[in-house]
Amino acid sequence: AYPDWKAGASIPYAALVATFSLIESTTKRLEKVSHTSLFLRQVLRLTPDELLLVIHLMINRIAADYEGIELGIGESLLMKAICESCGRTLATLKEEHKQIGDLGEIAQKSRNTQTTLFPPKPLTVRSVHTGLRDIALVKGDGGQGRKVDGIKKMLSAAKGDEAKFLVRGLEGKLRLGLADRTVIVGLSQAVIVHEAEKAGKKAPSLEQMIAAEAMLKEVYSELPNYEIIIPEIMKVGIMNLKDACKLQPGVPLKPMLAKPTKSIAEITDRFEGKRFTCEYKYDGERVQIHYVAPNSSVEFPTIDQKKGIAKVFSRNSEELSPKYPDILAALDKWVTDGVESFVLDCEAVAWDRVEKRVLPFQQLQTRKRKDVAAEDVKVKVCVYGFDLLFLNGKSTVQDSLADRRKMMYTSFKSVEGEFAFATAIDGQEVEIIQAFLEESCKASCEGLMVKMLDTPDSYYQPSKRSRNWLKLKKDYLDGVGDSLDLVVIGAYHGKGKRTSVYGSFLLACYNPATQNYETICNIGTGFSEEVLIKFHTQLLEFEIEKPKPYYVHATGNMQQPDVWFEPKVVWEVKTADLSLSPKYMAAKGLADVEGKGRGVSLRFPRFIRERDDKKPDDATSAQQVAEMYQNQDVVKNNAKKGVDDNFEY
Ligand code: ATP
Numbered sequence: 001a002y003p004d005w006k007a008g009a010s011i012p013y014a015a016l017v018a019t020f021s022l023i024e025s026t027t028k029r030l031e032k033v034s035h036t037s038l039f040l041r042q043v044l045r046l047t048p049d050e051l052l053l054v055i056h057l058m059i060n061r062i063a064a065d066y067e068g069i070e071l072g073i074g075e076s077l078l079m080k081a082i083c084e085s086c087g088r089t090l091a092t093l094k095e096e097h098k099q100i101g102d103l104g105e106i107a108q109k110s111r112n113t114q115t116t117l118f119p120p121k122p123l124t125v126r127s128v129h130t131g132l133r134d135i136a137l138v139k140g141d142g143g144q145g146r147k148v149d150g151i152k153k154m155l156s157a158a159k160g161d162e163a164k165f166l167v168r169g170l171e172g173k174l175r176l177g178l179a180d181r182t183v184i185v186g187l188s189q190a191v192i193v194h195e196a197e198k199a200g201k202k203a204p205s206l207e208q209m210i211a212a213e214a215m216l217k218e219v220y221s222e223l224p225n226y227e228i229i230i231p232e233i234m235k236v237g238i239m240n241l242k243d244a245c246k247l248q249p250g251v252p253l254k255p256m257l258a259k260p261t262k263s264i265a266e267i268t269d270r271f272e273g274k275r276f277t278c279e280y281k282y283d284g285e286r287v288q289i290h291y292v293a294p295n296s297s298v299e300f301p302t303i304d305q306k307k308g309i310a311k312v313f314s315r316n317s318e319e320l321s322p323k324y325p326d327i328l329a330a331l332d333k334w335v336t337d338g339v340e341s342f343v344l345d346c347e348a349v350a351w352d353r354v355e356k357r358v359l360p361f362q363q364l365q366t367r368k369r370k371d372v373a374a375e376d377v378k379v380k381v382c383v384y385g386f387d388l389l390f391l392n393g394k395s396t397v398q399d400s401l402a403d404r405r406k407m408m409y410t411s412f413k414s415v416e417g418e419f420a421f422a423t424a425i426d427g428q429e430v431e432i433i434q435a436f437l438e439e440s441c442k443a444s445c446e447g448l449m450v451k452m453l454d455t456p457d458s459y460y461q462p463s464k465r466s467r468n469w470l471k472l473k474k475d476y477l478d479g480v481g482d483s484l485d486l487v488v489i490g491a492y493h494g495k496g497k498r499t500s501v502y503g504s505f506l507l508a509c510y511n512p513a514t515q516n517y518e519t520i521c522n523i524g525t526g527f528s529e530e531v532l533i534k535f536h537t538q539l540l541e542f543e544i545e546k547p548k549p550y551y552v553h554a555t556g557n558m559q560q561p562d563v564w565f566e567p568k569v570v571w572e573v574k575t576a577d578l579s580l581s582p583k584y585m586a587a588k589g590l591a592d593v594e595g596k597g598r599g600v601s602l603r604f605p606r607f608i609r610e611r612d613d614k615k616p617d618d619a620t621s622a623q624q625v626a627e628m629y630q631n632q633d634v635v636k637n638n639a640k641k642g643v644d645d646n647f648e649y
Contacts, residue, residue, distance in 0.1 A: 004122070007046045013123035015039075016057060017161050023176045029513075032178055036186030037193070044194040052230040053129045058183050060174045062133045064225045065317040066252050069136050072172035073151070074566065075544045077144060078103055081151035082167070086110040094545065102549045103171060104164035107155065111163050120157035123166075128154065132169060175550055177514055181217070188216040191238045212238050221462040222247040222397060224254060224317070228302070247395040249290040249341055250303055252313035254463030256345075256387075258449060258471040260482040262631070264433050267450050267470055275453040277401070278436055279424040280445040281471060282384050283361045284349030285613055286315040287324065289342075289383075291331055296340040298393030315613050323367065324348065325374040327383060334419040339411045343390035345460075351382040351417050358382065358444045361609070385412060386422040386449070389460055401451055401458040426453070437472065447473035465624075475574075482628065484509065484602070484620040485611045487517055488569045489551055490561030491539065492524075494532070501536040506561045507573065507605070508551065509586045511622035517567055518599060518622055519553040520586035521575075526607030535569075542566040552585040554599075567616040572609050575602035578629040590626035600629045 002015045019039040023032050036058070043051050056062050063069040082103070083090050088110055096106055121127075135150040154166055168174050192204045192212040204212070219229060219241045228251070232244040247253060261267055267276075292300060294308040303309050310328045312320040321328060327348065335342070350363035367379040388408040389397055396404050414420040423443075425436055437448050452458040452468040461468070473482065486507035494503030504524030508517035527535070542565040547553060551564075580592050584601040592598045629635060 005046060009047065010127075011043065011047050011050050011054065011125040013125055013128050013162055014160060015042075016054060016125055017165050020165050020174065020176055021161055023178055027177065029182060032176070032182055033186045033189065036178065036183060037189040040187055040190035041194050044190060048234060050125055051234075052226055053125050055183065055187065055226050055230065056129060057125060057132075057169070058178065059180055060169050060172070062129065062136060064227060064251070066313060066319055068318060069133065070172075071132060071136055071170055073135070073147065073170045074542075075103065075171070077147060078107075078151065078167060078170060081148045081155065082107045082110060084148065085152040085155040098546060101546050102164075102168075104166075104168040104175075107167040108158075108161060108164040111155070111158060120153075122159065123154065123157050123162055127157075128166065135170065173515065173548075173550055175515065179512055179515065184216050184220055185213050188213040188238060191216075191233055195237055215239060215241055218242065219245045221464075222253055222395065223251055224463075225251050247343065247390050247397060248300060248302060249292045249343055249390060250300075250309050250311065252288050252290070252317040252319075253343075253389070254317065255286060255288065255315055256461050256463070256469060257465040258469035259465055259467050260628075261450075261470045261472050264430050264437075264472070267433070267472065268428070268430060270467065270470065271450070271452065274455075274457075275402075275426065276428070277405075277424050277426045277451050277453050278433055279386055279422040279449045279451070280384075280440040280443065281447045281449045281473070282347040282349045282358065282422065283444065283446045284347045284364050284381070284384075287320060287327070287346055287348045287383070288313045288389075289327065289331070289344045289346060291335075291343075292341040293339075296393075298341060300341075316615050316618055320369075322370045323372060324381070325372055326377045327381065329374045330415070330418050333415050334412050336411055336413055338392075340392055341390065342388065342392070342411065344385050344408070344412075345387035345389055346383045346385045347422070348381045348383050351380045353380055353417060356417060360444055365610070365612075380417065382417050383419050384422045385419065387460060397460040397462065398456075399459070400454050400456075401460075402453045404460070422449075437474065441474045447471065483572050483574045483608055484520075484625070484628075485570050485572050485614050485618070486520060487567050487616045487619045488539065488565055488571060489517055489519070489547070489553075489567060490564045492522070493562045497529075498532065501532045502539065502563070503532070505535075506553075507571070508553075508567075508619075509622055509625050510617055510619040511552075511587075512617070513622075516550045516552045517548075517616070517619075518585040518588065519551070520584050520600065520625065521573075521602035521605045523573060523602075523605045523607060525605070526573075531607075539565055539569065542568050552588070554583050554585060558583055570611040570614045570616060570619055571607060572611050573602065574606045574608055576604040577632060577634075578625070579603055580629075587622040587626040587629065590622060591629045600625050 002012045004012050005015055019035055022035040026032060043054050060071065079090060079093055083093050100106055131150060131154045135147050138146045151170060155163055158166055165174060189209055192209055196204050215238060223229065223245045229245050232241060236244045290309060290311045292303055292308040294306060296308060299305060310331060312324045312327055314320050350359035352359050363379055385408060388404050391407050391411060396407060440448055450470045450472060457468050486509055488505050489508045490506035491502035492504045494501050504522050506519060507521050507523055508519050511518055544564050544566055547564045578600050580598040581601040582598050585599040588597060588599040591600045
């Protein structure tokens with residue numbers, strides 16, 4: 001169907017866009033997978049060199065997360081570019097935006113259909129990838145103008161549906177309902193089928209397909225970097241990937257996460273007959289430290305052997321080295337002889353030099369994020385190590401926690417006020433755990449982390465919220481339950497004293513399956529006047545005229561917020577309990593077993609703090625909200641017998 005797409009030729013963007021339209025047109029996950037994999041097979045047959053570019057465009061990222069190159073152009077800038085490229089006025093465009101809501105569709109409708117004397121060359125996957133990258137990389141003076149020019153250039157060459165997906169991509173959300181994991185499945189299927197075809201073998205069996213999928217998922221979780229994985233797939237084949245692509249210092253992996261528990265009894269039930277450990281849950285910022293000594297004896301293909309590597313990454317794989325030069329400067333003192341490379345999972349906590357103790361999280365938040373010189377650091381941190389993921393050239397994620405810890409204890413040494421091992425006990429009795437929990441709180445910690453110690457159940461599971469790690473916070477015991485991290489998507493103007501600021505806000509959770517934000521509560525409690533002024537200034541910049549099409553919120557005669565925002569800001573919020581409500585849409589279809597279409601809402605939500613270490617997509621998920629709702633005693637007791645173990649819902 002694409003005469004220009006010959007073997008070896010650059011892939012027409014139109015071909016990818018046709019697949020996007022197919023993926024968008026179905027809500028069934030399996031159909032999405034099949035459209036994805038069919039297209040990728042075609043890529044493998046005709047233009048395998050561009051497989052990486054195609055994958056980037058499918059997940060709408062142009063580089064690995066930790067490179068910090070992000071799309072997500074603001075609405076006003078995009079509108080400006082659309083106006084200029086189509087010769088429309090901003091007023092008419094805004095009017096239309098009020099009715100349609102989707103800038104992508106508007107861009108497509110407004111395309112200049114006049115034929116020009118020298119029509120621009122058709123877009124290709126390569127040209128779009130380069131275009132997006134260039135736009136994302138623009139910085140500095142006159143940056144806005146250059147971004148607009150770049151967008152205009154691409155839009156002028158867009159045909160058919162291309163403008164729609166270009167604009168959505170620039171906005172940061174393709175809205176195909178294509179989760180990253182779905183792309184992994186589609187890719188694994190395409191590759192395994194293609195490999196069989198190429199070798200003249202019969203089509204792979206279901207078992208082979210499943211094995212390929214498991215392989216790619218595992219490899220990607222240890223080494224989330226398509227720039228390394230894709231070339232290796234081509235070189236060694238998908239079933240040999242595991243040996244070729246292992247965790248490497250320099251490539252941050254998504255951390256393992258914990259499930260919440262509400263009582264010590266729940267913990268002892270879960271781990272009955274198993275050995276487990278309890279550690280303090282420090283209240284700071286999660287950091288992953290990557291290190292390779294200069295001239296290390298093990299060779300790393302992607303690292304400059306002479307220089308080695310020393311980097312700090314955040315919970316969501318952003319590089320934090322500029323924020324923590326003091327950590328990097330001190331690393332040498334913490335390792336024992338013979339340690340040449342490691343990846344350490346830890347919590348950086350604010351430290352009181354005088355009292356020699358841990359400080360609350362708020363102190364850490366006052367630390368500058370960039371351009372800090374080690375000697376100018378005001379808020380000192382102490383790093384608490386709790387896991388070791390890589391040591392001396394080898395990944396350790398598939399060793400038991402007991403073994404990983406032993407390796408950590410022998411490879412590092414504590415240095416007062418700089419580095420320590422997370423305080424831990426391996427006791428099993430309820431009374432001991434209870435006492436340890438209280439101690440942890442006295443030591444300014446949030447509570448405990450409880451972890452499986454032996455067997456494959458204790459392996460490090462990157463990116464997974466696992467029941468092999470449980471968190472127990474002190475407030476859970478009061479029956480309040482875990483806090484939620486929610487995205488601010490709207491606000492109401494204040495009343496009385498608060499008229500110059502927003503007085504309350506509309507919050508949403510994130511549904512990774514649909515890639516939508518679903519409303520969960522209005523919140524107006526827990527804010528000081530000072531904080532409200534700060535949030536007003538911060539959020540003003542993100543105001544948009546209409547809710548994004550991927551905001552799921554109650555309409556009809558529901559009161560709508562006065563203003564809407566781009567999804568940028570994440571807050572931690574506590575609640576008295578969760579209930580079903582027709583006014584909110586969180587976890588709709590997941591929690592309401594009576595099928596009345598109600599969502600989950602928070603009762604008496606209270607603002608706790610900003611979570612600038614989380615991106616909007618890292619907010620509490622719809623699935624977690626459903627679990628939290630269902631785990632409430634009232635709901636549990638009302639549920640029919642036989643569904644009491646809804647832990648792994
Ligand atoms: P929270 O908001 O409770 O920190 P989260 O979603 O960031 O939750 P969870 O998996 O729920 O992450 O809780 C684990 C977090 O607790 C880790 O991300 C880490 O930052 C912190 N932490 C502190 N001490 C430990 C420890 N000993 N082991 C693991 N994580 C710890």
